[in-house]
Amino acid sequence: MVTSARSRSVFISLILILLLALLASCSGRLRLPRLIGKKETFASGRILIKFNAGSSSVSMAEMAKKFDLRPSSISCGAVHIHSVRPGTELEAAEVFTLDPAVDYAEPDFLIFAAADAGTPDDPFFDKQWALAKIEAESAWKVAAGSNVTIAVIDSGVDLDHPELAARVVEGYDFVNGDSQADDDYGHGTLVAGVAAAAANNDVGIAGLAWNARIMPVKVLDGQGQGVSSNLTCALYWAADRGADIINISIISFGPSFGMQSAINYAANEGALIFSAAGNLFEEGNPVTYPAAHDNVIAVAATDKDDAHAWFSSAGAFVDIAAPGVGIYSPFPPTHDEYRSVYGTSLATPHGAGLAALVLSAVPSLSSEEVEKIIQQSAVDLGEAGKDDKFGHGRIDASAAISLTLSSLPVQLLLPGVNAPVPTETPTAAPSPVSETPPTPTPGPTPTPGRQQS
Template identity: 45%
Template structure:
């Protein structure tokens, strides 16, 4: 027996505060001067041309705000009844100048672009609608689109798929495959000659929102193909043990094993390999088996491995799904549409399809909160399931069917706007800005913020820590900037957020790029007054 381890009509105005200014006398084009290194570049968001969003100080009032805008030659288009933000018309192409003009006033809290926003929940992959396990009308799914609103998965996490190999040229997988190994043919090209491994890899980590095929649970995770099963789908525990060690030694943070057999008298070589991987902080996931009975097969039954049973589109256990004392959780496994070798797609059923749903979720969590240990990730997955069958743990569903939204919400710590931006010129030579700390978690998260590495031109005003929950409205981080010593340019720094939930789970580190635009002068532009 395995010992379980717990070691409508809506005004969509998104304010990212990307506050760009126009510098007269600065060189044109991208600055090549001093840039303080921050996190990787972010994708530039699209803006609505000819519009900006403005927030005035509370004491100005709505009528006063409208009068102030008209005095500046700007025409208010709409005042949001929910937020009080004002949508303002400007000449297309002059959004940046208008923002700079308004920010020079003393009565404006912020002015920003009106960014185009897109629902992140549903990707544009044409066959996404066939993936009932990610989202369906009956909600017998893992709530993937809701989870993707928080995080879609990062490339910092690699999932080792120990299986029949992976189609190395598949358009939905090719860009994310890292070096692997073929233990069947003793070479480095773990190409799939069966189809099973490709199907598994797509469930966990097919490229999402790329306009092709399907979406994996983690859009960004890398895939390490390790072939231990031949074209007939069979292999040896010796190769399995080697593959586990290879994965642990080569950067995999999650291992998926949609394979198994009876434990017999024990799998000591595989157990040793599993313990080695656990010691390296790897999370291991395996299918429970498809033998219509009990007990759970190995390697899923080995202590330290998350054993996964299957559910169908009715949230029921299919008769084939192996159950027993070693079962940890369940996930969609019947009629699962995914990638297939030869560049295609197909539908397959089994606990082999359930397991990579869990591996993909583990990758989502580990890329969103890299400070979490593998045991914390495992415990979080179990604690946030949708309970099925008997209340609490039972031998047919384990702790329940996984729920990606609930798991991510438990550790979600974010800032709004998502990218802090400040501007500064020679007079007065100082600038400040605020972002709000938010979470969808109803359980409080104790958070702290820092600039790391430190930079001379940017500090945080106290308080730099607090406690935030889904009902909080008063958690803010204040940035204070002074003129950098390097001259007019774009400067970058990194805000680091860390936290701890009330139950002791580590959150983060969450990083955000902070931009400072240092320019010689902010030019005031005047626009004609327009009346409807």
Template identity: 40%
Template sequence: MKKTYALIALSLLSLTVAIIASAAAVQVLDDKVTVIIGFKDSPDAELVESLDGVIKYQYHAIPAIAAEIPRYSINGLKNQPDVEYIEIDTEVCILKTNSLFCWEKDDDPETSWGVDCVDAEKVHPDFTGEGVRVAVIDTGIDYTHPDLAPNYYGGYDFVNGDMDPMDDNGHGTHVAGIIAAVDNDDIIVVGVAPDAEIYALKVLNSDCDGQISDINAAIDWAIMHDMDVISMSLGSSTDFISMRRMCQKAYDEGIVLVSASGNDYGGNVSYPAAYDSVIAVSAIEKNGSVADFSNIGPEVELVAPGVNILSTYKEDGYASIAGTSMATPHVSGVVALLLSADDTLSPEEVREILASTATDFGATGRDELYGFGLVNASACLENYM
């Protein structure tokens, strides 16, 4: 009898193992992953679809496709002679900020010190960024905010796949206000370039999470829609071939790219800021010292105000936030001022002017803390006034 029970138990165990193994096999077969497929020449949509792939984006600026494919198809793709690389689509987020303080609408806060620090108000009688198109790749923008609505010109929501890039977090609205909050009668904040045209490219959701494939798509959109400046207050610790090449393509097409160095307390400069085609920006405090949260390294090109920066916020609000995310749009705004003075400048020429006119802090010349120094609007526009 014991032998019979043992045989029954063994049979049941074998059946259970078989069922689990079968379920695992089905899961593997059904397991799908979003990848970015880089091609040596032209992107091959038919190839991707033949491997049961569902295309998310077919990029225009680089020969690449973002698609959801069965995981078992990856090896098949790797063996295709026209495929150069395959990258797993990876999560990216805003660079963590140190503090957030929201102002009530009936409060009367002081105007942000950042605009004064970069000497932007001195040039506003002559240059305000008018006619310069700035793409803000972020959480979207509250385009109904009274300080932003006059300068909002459209955009796209890559998170939800629609034409409504409304900000459901607040970060992108804050960034946009630093760049181009209007100079109106009810002044709480004024942007560095208060007449620049702002375009919202939403790649991050309400939790500030997004995907590399969406950032690539946003840069692709900016290229196709003839943006002049791309401002990116986000980052990743990973270098992606597709993002590097997309940034380089935008640069080659005449777009100035600006991105945050990161807030890892002296860590390596994040991507895309670390790319050669991008201006990497770190943050300084009001006393001129580099903020302790700023990432540092040889890629740092400029610094700008990034501590207790007051700007627009979602739901018609205002907030004071710290981070290299806040430093970045100060530089983007100064670029817009410069291009409004001379729209023939190439990205290389813009960078040369910004570097040669920056207020040198720290060691003489370029260093890993301050780069070339504090961006200076009046100095870089002196020859145009």
């Protein structure tokens, strides 16, 4: 994560590289590609504009006439969404950006779920190799995420799923404009399950932070697609409602002033933000956002052998790595279906879940301190030190909790260290896999379900 101390000029240079440096010499128009791989980069017929205070109504009227500009709605952070003639999005954004009445203007970048789904399989805790790899069982002796809220900004969450229902708090659906952030795609439920699925409930799996609260915020539709303006609003919404940690297993292809402003707002409110690095390593490895924005922890994926996952995007923006191959999690609409999935979408909630464990162990820690603990306790992989594929390394829950506790005053009684009673007292805490793992009671065998693209 690069802090907000990075100058605004650096970020402006990124926007200019994307939106201005690629001007076509013959026409003067921006040549941001409409497609990267098979993904469109921005929404057709709409741009986002933030006007400066006291903007000239004359200049605004002139530009509105030129581009057939029509106010569509007001987004968050004083950013207006405007409709323009399809095909003029980039030229309009360029012209508006150069006008002194405008703080910035940009396309409404498209956002996408950052995971691919595999086939369903039996829901057993002992199939969760990732929890054993990062030594979650040791961390659970001290903390399991109590009193920590993780906002999952995604496609919503299956609100009635037995693994998640007891963990869910108030959410919001920015796609349909209501408070029922239910999941009609499946991606958000998978992500939430990795972060905080219930344990010791005789069902399915255990989330890494199985006592944390889940705040579902829906910005992706039933096809796993959305727009950056809704993601921007979701960040403000989650921060204003006290999210301690924000998980964004979503990618887009453009640096956005509006999104960066929302990220900065959430970070200033104390939220720690995790975002998927992307699954495009073998497809040109483009830089993805919001992972590459300031004040975001970008998460890459590893496999069972601690190798860089073949799909995981790499770059200087990667901060940490976490398991992201063959990850079991619940999948709607039935409550007995689990899927083995892969993607940085699944690596990201491992990072968010670990942050919840650290914060629940010592609630007084700042988000910066939690981030530092996660980085310093990570297992260094690949090249020595921080590198493009693993960042600071693969997360280690046991080491992170040990490092957390080692910084506390000696006289403080530490559960599991110098005090006999653990802070978390579940009915039957998950035991290490090598001993007696929590085993769900036999239920209906999951049947093949929808395949997620």
